[in-house]
Structures are given as structure tokens and as C-alpha cells.
Amino acid sequence: MKLLLKFNLIFLLIFAGGLAAIGQVSWTLLERNARDEIAQSAGLLMDAALATRSYTQGQIAPLLQTQLKYTFLPQTIAAYSATEVFNDVRKKHPEYAYKEAVLNPTNPRDRAVEWEADIVNQFRNNKDTAEIIGDRDTPTGRSFYIARPLRISNPACLQCHSTVEAAPPTLIERYGPANGFGWQLNETIGAQIISVPTKVPLDRAQKAFNLFMTSTGTVFVAIGIMLNVMLWLLVIRPVGKLSTFADRVSLGELEIPEYKRTSNDEIGVLARSIGRMRTSMVQAMKMLDS
Ligand code: HEC
Known part of the structure; x- marks a missing residue:
């Protein structure tokens, strides 16, 4: 020869070996960065949803307390305002999602679908789990989610969510007596789930x-x-x-x-x-x- x-x-041997090693290391790093970025934006959105919830609960609900006797205003409900605010965000960013997925919800749009119910049941079966994260395929591409349990820790919640008799009549007028009752104190009734698309950061990494x-x-x-x-x-x-x-x-x-x-x-x-x-x-x- x-x-x-x-x-x-x-x-050529050194070239191929070097290129493979460099490729392996750089892709691991880039992908990890992209995933961190995805998780970070999901965390930020979760915090924004929690902030909307506490604003409604702390500042809006007390102002409209008397009004509830005459008509039921869903605007006083933390879950409603967080969902509505996020739905507004979704008009511009339809591939992002926030849902208070509940097994037996007052508002049927909050009912947990199959994969959400799986997550809720994981939280129900293991009370120590504070967060579940994962990936799944959606029609708009792969999506990353963060889920946190919704637990009834405040007895005041049971006024509207325990029995039809205990609930304000205006609530029954609006939502009917069939859904969103029978919740127990300390029960995990659902999960807050934020979904963010993984495509953009991963494409950028690629x-x-x-x-x-x-x-x-x-x-x-x-x-x-x-x-x-x-x-x-x-x-x-x-x-x-x-x-x-x-x-x-x-x-x-x-x-x-x-x-x-x-x-x-x-x-x-x-x-x-x-x-x-x-x-x-x-x-x-x-x-x-x-
Ligand atoms: C004044 C009555 C009232 C009280 C008190 C109340 N809720 Fe609700 N809750 C509602 C109504 C009505 C809805 C449905 C709102 C909508 O149309 O989206 C709802 C919705 C929810 C949802 C979304 C899922 C669903 O059922 O549609 C969650 C989660 C929830 N409430 C949790 C709580 C928790 C936790 C508390 C206590 C901190 C609480 N609620 C206190 C009336 C109440």
C-alpha cells in the first residue's frame, strides 16, 4: 500500500472518530439546553396561571361577594380566570395550553381527557408527588407538559363543591346540580397542566x-x-x-x-x-x- x-x-479514521465524538457531545449539550429552555417557559407559564388564580381569589372575589346572591359570576372563580386568561394567550399561541383538568368538574370544559385523567390518578395514588413532567404527541407536534396536583386543602372550597344543598342557588342556576360536587377535604380532584410545544427550541438546536x-x-x-x-x-x-x-x-x-x-x-x-x-x-x- x-x-x-x-x-x-x-x-480518515481519526476524522470519522473525531467527528462522531464531537457530534455526540455537542448534540447532547444542545438538546439539553433546548429542553431546559422548554421546561423554563413551561414553569413561567405555570407561575403566570397561579398568579392569575391568586389575583382573582384575593382581589376580585371579595369585591363581588354580594353580587353572587343575585347572579353567579364565574369571573370571581380563580380556575375560571386562569383558564380565560390563558385562552386569550392561546389565540396568538395555539400550541400552548393550560388546563385545570378535573375528574368531576363544575364546568364541563375542565373535564380531564384520557391522558390527563392518567396524570390525575397518579397524583391521587401518590400524595407525595408534587409535579409530573413529560412529553407527548399532539396534532400540532410534540408537546412538553408540567402537571401539578389540585388538592382541596381549604374547607371554604367545599361551600360550592361538596353538595348541591350547600352551594349558592345562583351557582346551581348557572351550572346545574349534576357536576362538580362531592369533593372531599384533602382530596386530589385534578391537576393543573401546562403544555408547551417542543418543536421550535428543538428545531433551533438541530x-x-x-x-x-x-x-x-x-x-x-x-x-x-x-x-x-x-x-x-x-x-x-x-x-x-x-x-x-x-x-x-x-x-x-x-x-x-x-x-x-x-x-x-x-x-x-x-x-x-x-x-x-x-x-x-x-x-x-x-x-x-x-
Ligand atoms: C363560590 C363558589 C366556589 C367556591 C367557594 C370555590 N369554587 Fe371552584 N369552582 C366554582 C365554579 C362555579 C367553577 C366553574 C368555573 C367555570 O365556569 O370555569 C369552579 C371551578 C373550579 C375548578 C376547575 C374545574 C371545574 O370544576 O370546572 C377548580 C380546580 C376549582 N374550582 C377548585 C376550587 C378550590 C380549590 C376552591 C377553594 C380554594 C374552590 N374551587 C372554591 C365555584 C366555586
């Missing part, structure tokens, strides 16, 4: 990865070309000439012009010693002849 081929095979790998590949190829040129000029070509010279001398062509190489590197030294060897051989021949 030619020297240049051997050299290129080794270089683009950054592609660009990084292309430029790393280009640098490797440029280094490969440079090394080939250097190897050709400094080693392959002079050694080739030297070997032709030595070959011809060995076949008895003693008069051919000397291979001149002025450099002081190893090949220069070798060229001079082969030259000297030829001179000694010519002298030896002359001595034999005389």
Missing part, C-alpha cells in the same frame, strides 16, 4: 448542530488537504526521486546525475549519504578495474 494511501486511511457539524467537517477536510500537500512536497516526492536514483544506481547506472537536496532534514541527510555511497561504489569499481 502506498504511503499516501496509508496516511489518508489513518487520517439547526445549530447542523451548522456546527458542517463547519467542523469543513475544517477537517481543509486540514486533510493541507496535510496531503505537505506530505507530498516534503516526503513523498523527494523520497520517490531518491528511490528512483538508488534503484538506477543499484542496476549499474553509475553515471546518472546526483539527486541534489540541500535541506538538512532526514531526507536531505539520506540523499547525501546515498550520493556518497554511489561515489564510493564508483571508486571501488575503478580500483577493481585497474
Whole structure:
């Protein structure tokens, strides 16, 4: 096998191994960053929903207490305002979602669908779980979710959610007696679930990865070309000439012009010693002849 081929095979091996290692490390980092970013925006949205809830509960509900005797105003309900505010956000960002998914809700739109009910049941079965996070496929692409349990820790909640008799008549007028009752103190009745799309940050990570790998590949190829040129000029070509010279001398062509190489590197030294060897051989021949 030619020297240049051997050299290129080794270089290709290092190139492929290096590229694979760099690719592995950089994709792990980029993907982790993208996932952190997704989790961070989901956390922020969850906090915004909680803030809307506590604003309604703390500031709006007390103002409209008397009004509830005449008509029921869902605007006083924390769950309603958080859902409404988020629905407004969804007009611009339909792939984001917030839901107070409940197994037996007062408002049917809050009823937990299958995958949400699974999460609620996980919270119900394990009271210590404070948060569940995960990924799932949706019609608009893959989606990341954070879920937190909705627990009845305040007895005041039971006024409207325990029995039809206990609830304000205006509530029954509006929502009917069928849903949202029978909740118990300390029961996990549902889960707050924020869903955010994973596509945009992951696509961005993929683009950054592609660009990084292309430029790393280009640098490797440029280094490969440079090394080939250097190897050709400094080693392959002079050694080739030297070997032709030595070959011809060995076949008895003693008069051919000397291979001149002025450099002081190893090949220069070798060229001079082969030259000297030829001179000694010519002298030896002359001595034999005389
Ligand atoms: C004055 C009556 C009233 C009280 C008190 C009340 N709720 Fe509600 N709650 C409602 C009504 C009405 C809805 C439905 C609102 C809507 O239309 O979205 C509701 C909805 C909810 C929902 C969303 C799921 C569903 O049932 O539609 C949750 C969760 C919830 N309430 C939890 C609580 C908690 C926790 C408390 C105590 C801190 C509480 N509620 C106190 C009347 C009440």
C-alpha cells in the first residue's frame, strides 16, 4: 500500500472518530439546553396561571361577594380566570395550553381527557408527588407538559363543591346540580397542566448542530488537504526521486546525475549519504578495474 494511501486511511479514521465524538457531545449539550429552555417557559407559564388564580381569589372575589346572591359570576372563580386568561394567550399561541383538568368538574370544559385523567390518578395514588413532567404527541407536534396536583386543602372550597344543598342557588342556576360536587377535604380532584410545544427550541438546536457539524467537517477536510500537500512536497516526492536514483544506481547506472537536496532534514541527510555511497561504489569499481 502506498504511503499516501496509508496516511489518508489513518487520517480518515481519526476524522470519522473525531467527528462522531464531537457530534455526540455537542448534540447532547444542545438538546439539553433546548429542553431546559422548554421546561423554563413551561414553569413561567405555570407561575403566570397561579398568579392569575391568586389575583382573582384575593382581589376580585371579595369585591363581588354580594353580587353572587343575585347572579353567579364565574369571573370571581380563580380556575375560571386562569383558564380565560390563558385562552386569550392561546389565540396568538395555539400550541400552548393550560388546563385545570378535573375528574368531576363544575364546568364541563375542565373535564380531564384520557391522558390527563392518567396524570390525575397518579397524583391521587401518590400524595407525595408534587409535579409530573413529560412529553407527548399532539396534532400540532410534540408537546412538553408540567402537571401539578389540585388538592382541596381549604374547607371554604367545599361551600360550592361538596353538595348541591350547600352551594349558592345562583351557582346551581348557572351550572346545574349534576357536576362538580362531592369533593372531599384533602382530596386530589385534578391537576393543573401546562403544555408547551417542543418543536421550535428543538428545531433551533438541530439547526445549530447542523451548522456546527458542517463547519467542523469543513475544517477537517481543509486540514486533510493541507496535510496531503505537505506530505507530498516534503516526503513523498523527494523520497520517490531518491528511490528512483538508488534503484538506477543499484542496476549499474553509475553515471546518472546526483539527486541534489540541500535541506538538512532526514531526507536531505539520506540523499547525501546515498550520493556518497554511489561515489564510493564508483571508486571501488575503478580500483577493481585497474
Ligand atoms: C363560590 C363558589 C366556589 C367556591 C367557594 C370555590 N369554587 Fe371552584 N369552582 C366554582 C365554579 C362555579 C367553577 C366553574 C368555573 C367555570 O365556569 O370555569 C369552579 C371551578 C373550579 C375548578 C376547575 C374545574 C371545574 O370544576 O370546572 C377548580 C380546580 C376549582 N374550582 C377548585 C376550587 C378550590 C380549590 C376552591 C377553594 C380554594 C374552590 N374551587 C372554591 C365555584 C366555586
